[in-house]
Amino acid sequence: MLNQLGKQAKEASVVLGTAGIEVKNAVLKEAAKCLVQNQEYILAENAKDVEAARANGMTEALIDRLTLTEDRIAGMAEGLRQVAELSDPIGAVEHMQKTPNGLLIGKKVVPLGVVGIIYESRPNVTADAFALCFKTGNACLLRGGSDAVHSNLAITNVIQKALESLHMPKYSIQLLSDTRRETAAKMMQLNEYLDVLIPRGGAGLIQSVVKNSTVPVIETGTGNCHVYVDEFAQKDMAVKIIVNAKTQRLGTCNTCESLVLHKNIVKSHGPAIIEALLEKGVQVRGDEAICALNSKVIPASEEDWGTEYLDAVISMKTVDTFEEAVAHINKYNTGHSEAIVTDSYQNAQAFLEKIDAAAVYVNASTRFTDGFEFGFGAEIGISTQKIHARGPMGLQALTTTKFIIYGNGQLRE
Numbered sequence: 535m536l537n538q539l540g541k542q543a544k545e546a547s548v549v550l551g552t553a554g555i556e557v558k559n560a561v562l563k564e565a566a567k568c569l570v571q572n573q574e575y576i577l578a579e580n581a582k583d584v585e586a587a588r589a590n591g592m593t594e595a596l597i598d599r600l601t602l603t604e605d606r607i608a609g610m611a612e613g614l615r616q617v618a619e620l621s622d623p624i625g626a627v628e629h630m631q632k633t634p635n636g637l638l639i640g641k642k643v644v645p646l647g648v649v650g651i652i653y654e655s656r657p658n659v660t661a662d663a664f665a666l667c668f669k670t671g672n673a674c675l676l677r678g679g680s681d682a683v684h685s686n687l688a689i690t691n692v693i694q695k696a697l698e699s700l701h702m703p704k705y706s707i708q709l710l711s712d713t714r715r716e717t718a719a720k721m722m723q724l725n726e727y728l729d730v731l732i733p734r735g736g737a738g739l740i741q742s743v744v745k746n747s748t749v750p751v752i753e754t755g756t757g758n759c760h761v762y763v764d765e766f767a768q769k770d771m772a773v774k775i776i777v778n779a780k781t782q783r784l785g786t787c788n789t790c791e792s793l794v795l796h797k798n799i800v801k802s803h804g805p806a807i808i809e810a811l812l813e814k815g816v817q818v819r820g821d822e823a824i825c826a827l828n829s830k831v832i833p834a835s836e837e838d839w840g841t842e843y844l845d846a847v848i849s850m851k852t853v854d855t856f857e858e859a860v861a862h863i864n865k866y867n868t869g870h871s872e873a874i875v876t877d878s879y880q881n882a883q884a885f886l887e888k889i890d891a892a893a894v895y896v897n898a899s900t901r902f903t904d905g906f907e908f909g910f911g912a913e914i915g916i917s918t919q920k921i922h923a924r925g926p927m928g929l930q931a932l933t934t935t936k937f938i939i940y941g942n943g944q945l946r947e
Contacts, residue, residue, distance in 0.1 A: 535712070536710065536712075536717065536720055536721060536724065537724075537726075537727070539675055539705075539708050539710065540648070540675065540724050540726065540727025540728065541727060542705035542708065543648045543673040543674070543675045543705055543708055543727060544647070544648055544673070544727045545703070545705065546673040546703035546705040546706045547645065547647045547648050547671070547672060547673040549702070549703050550645065550668065550671045550672065550673055550702075550703070550706055551644070551645050551647075551671045552671075553671060553702070555622045557700070557702065558618075558622070558668060558669055558671075559618040559619075560700055561668065561696060561697060561700050561702055562614045562615070562617055562618040562665060562668065562669065563614070563615060563618050564696045564699060564700055565614050565661075565664070565665075565692070565693045565696040565697075566610075566611035566612070566614035566615045566618075567611070567696075568692050568693070568695060568696045569607055569610055569611045569614070569661065569689070569692055569693075570607060570608060570611050572688075572692045573604055573607045575688055575692070576602060576607060576685065576688045576689060576692065577602060577603075577604070577607070579684040579685055579687065579688035580600075580601065580602040580657065580684065580685040580688070582684045583600060583657075583681055583682050583683065583684050583685050584597060584600060584601055586681065587600055587681050590681075592681070593785075593844075593845055594784075595784035595785040595844055595845045595846065596655060596785050596844065598783065598784065598785055599655050599656055599783075599785035599786065600655050600656070600657070600681060600682055600685075602657055602658075602685060606658065609658070609906075610658050610661040610662070610689075611661075613658075613661065613662055613665060613906055613912040614661060614664075614665045614912070616906070616910075616912070617665040617666060617669050617910075617912055617929075618669075620669065620910070620928075620929060622669065622670075622929075623643050623670065623929050623930055623933055624643055624644065624645060624670055624671050624933065625642065625643065625644075626642070626643045627640045627641065627642050627643075627938070628640065628641045628642075628643070628935070629641050635944050636941070636942060636944060637939055637940065637941050637944055638939065638940040638941075639937060639938075639939050640937070640938050640939075641935045641936070641937055641938070642935060642936055642937075642938050643933050643934075643935055644671075644933065644934060644935065644936050645670050645671035645672045645932070645933060645934075646670075646672050646729045646730050646932055646933065646934055647672060647673070647729035648672065648673045648674070648675060648727055648728050648729050649663075649667050649672045649673070649674045649675070649728075649729065649730055649731075649732065649914075649932060650674070650675045650676075650677070650721060650724065650728040650730070650731040650732070650749065651663050651674060651675075651676050651677070651731070651732045651733075651734060651914070651915075652677045652718055652721065652722075652731065652732075652733050652734070652735070652739065652743060653676070653677075653678055653679065653733070653734040653735055653739075654678070654679040654681075654682075654734070654735030654736060654739055655679050655681055655682055655735070655785075656682070656734075657678075657682050657685035657686055657689060659676075659678070659734060660676060660678065660685075660686045660689040660690060660693075660707075660709070661689055661693070661912070662905070662912035662913060662914065663676060663707075663914055664693055664706070664707045665912045666910075666912055666913070666914050666927075666928065666929060666932055667706075667707075667914075667932060668706055668707070669929055670929050670932040670933055672932055673703075673705065673706050673707070673708075674706070674707050674708070675708050675710065675721075675724075675727075675728065676690070676707070676708065676709045676710065677709070677710040677713070677717070677718055677721055678709065678713070679713060679735070680713035683711060683713055686709050687709055687711060690707055690708070690709040693707050694707060719746060722743060722746050722747035722748065722749060723747070723748050723749070724749060725748055725749055728749045729749075729750070730749065730750050730751070730752060731743060731747050731749040731750065731751050731752075732751070732752045732754060732914060732915055732927075733751065733753070733754060733915075734754050734914075734915040736756060736844075737756045737842070740753060740754060740755070740756065752915070752917055752919070752922065752923055752927070752931070753917065753918065753919045754915035754916055754917055754918065754927075755787070755868050755869055755870050755892070755916060755917065755918025755919075756787060756842045756868045756870070757786070757787035757788055757789065757791070757842055757868055757870040757871065757916075758791050758792060758840060758841065758842045758866060758867055758868045758870070759779070759787075759788060759789065759790050759791055759792070759867070759868075759870050759871045759872060759873075759900045760790065760791075760792045760793065760794055760863045760866075760867060760872050760873070761775060761776050761779055761790050761792075761793055761794070761872075761873045761874075761875065761900065762793075762794040762795075762796075762859045762863065762872070762873065762874045762875070762885070763776075763793065763794070763795045763796065763799060763803055763807070763875050764796055764799075764856065764859075764874055764875060764876035764878060764881050765796040765797075765798040765799050765856075766876045766877045766878040766881065767796075767799060767803065767875040767876050767877065768875070768877060769799075769802065769803045769806055771875055771897065772803055772807065772875040773803075773806050773807055773810050775873065775875055775897070775898065775899050776790065776793060776807055776810070776811070776875075777810050777811065777814060778899040778901060779873065779899040779900045779901055780811065780814070780816060780848055781811075781814045781816060781846075782899070782901050783901070784844065784845060784846055785844050785845075786901070787842075787870060787916060788870065788871050788893075788900050788901050788902070788903040788904060788916070789844070789900070789901065790848065790873075790899075790900050791841065791842050791843050791847075791848060791849065792838075792839065792848065792849045792850075792851070792866065793807070793848060793849065793850045793851065794850075794851050794852075794853055794859050794862055794863060795807075795824075795850065795851070795852050795853070796852075796853060796854075796855075796856070796859065797823070797852050797853065797854050800823055800824070800827070800852050801827070804823075804824060804827045804850075805827050805828065807850075808820075808824070808827055808828045808830075808831060808850075809828070811848060812828070812830055814846075815846050816846045816847065816848055817832060817846060817847045817848070818830070818831045818832065818848055818849075818850055819831070819832045819833070819834040819835075819838050819847065819848070819849045819850070820832075820833070820834055820849070820850040820851070821833075821834055821850070821851055821852055823852040824850040824851075824852060831850075834849050834850070834851070839851060839862070839865075839866045840866040842868065856881055856884070856885075860884075860885065860888045860889060863889060864888075864889065864890050867889075867890075867891055868918060869890060869891050869892055869918035870891060870892055870893070870903065870916065870918055871891060871892065871893040871894075871895065871900040871903040872885075872889045872891045872893075872894050872895070872900070873894075873895035873896070873897075873898060873899070873900050874895070874896055874897075875897055876896070876897070882896040882897075891918075892916065892917065892918050892924045892925040893925050893926075903916060903925070903926060904916075904926060905926040905927070905928055908925075908926050908928070910926060910928030910929070912928075913926040913927055913928060914927045914928075914931060914932060915927050917931070
């Protein structure tokens with residue numbers, strides 16, 4: 535079965551690689567319309583997944599990540615429409631130059647071919663992946679988690695019908711309905727058909743793909759994201775940013791999991807930050823100085839500094855200096871998104887320069903690390919690696935280049 539899906543994807547990719555921009559944009563807009571028109575069907579299938587998740591004891595934060603609503607389906611559709619409005623990178627020619635013997639040599643942007651994606655719990659990934667892959671002339675072979683299988687199949691079915699209605703290959707998007715680990719392991723070895731594999735989910739999934747795949751991998755990352763409250767931070771701004779970064783959605787990789795406070799503002803800013811988090815139902819785990827501020831704070835362990843909770847829990851650490859804050863964050867972060875709250879231009883610039891992460895913020899919530907918010911229309915994932923793609927991966931991350939050479943009879947001597 536898997537080989538058949540791979541073969542179908544490869545055949546579809548040949549058609550997509552030469553598809554014109556007008557056709558691609560028309561399909562994306564039609565798919566967006568179909569998602570909204572079929573939302574009752576999609577929501578009914580999603581309800582099956584949510585019901586099963588509750589029965590299996592899934593946390594509320596992860597259930598939220600799994601749950602679709604009319605607004606979220608509308609957001610998925612808007613993501614497709616935004617991708618349709620973006621410029622098409624495919625076909626652009628870069629660096630054309632003439633050699634001494636008269637050859638014209640350039641680099642042309644081309645599709646990767648077939649993109650495999652293994653992901654967990656997030657049905658919106660199905661639509662986002664299709665949008666970005668299709669716009670860049672790639673077919674996609676998807677393997678979602680067992681907890682979202684009904685939702686993912688429904689979204690895939692709707693998109694395939696949109697493709698067929700405009701006479702494009704329905705196999706431009708395919709979902710592997712067999713969610714067993716053994717099948718995922720076989721997908722990681724599907725070199726004959728897959729050109730790249732992208733894992734999107736928790737640390738266990740990502741590391742499994744990185745270690746076991748023979749298909750080239752673009753590594754996405756988990757998010758132990760920090761907000762550092764500098765000694766020059768405004769208290770009200772710090773409270774608002776932290777509450778948003780932590781509680782706007784608990785189960786996302788760009789949610790703040792760790793706070794770092796300069797010792798000079800612990801007593802002035804700390805109580806308000808803690809109270810605001812407690813009011814939102816967030817459990818606070820802190821060091822000795824933080825515990826002294828509120829009896830409801832739980833003593834933190836060393837493990838807390840490096841934990842991505844994906845739940846209503848946050849750690850709080852005090853530091854003596856700016857340099858200690860940077861060192862702590864660089865030690866425990868996952869290279870995802872880090873923020874500083876400060877009125878000091880010098881510290882803001884130093885933070886931007888010294889923090890090693892894909893996205894670094896000054897006076898803003900980490901929740902903005904998202905392809906939609908960055909103007910990409912959608913994202914295929916957030917890469918924390920340092921080659922090819924880093925941060926929210928939009929269209930450019932799903933392309934490669936080939937050299938094109940024009941001659942007029944040149945021979946090498």
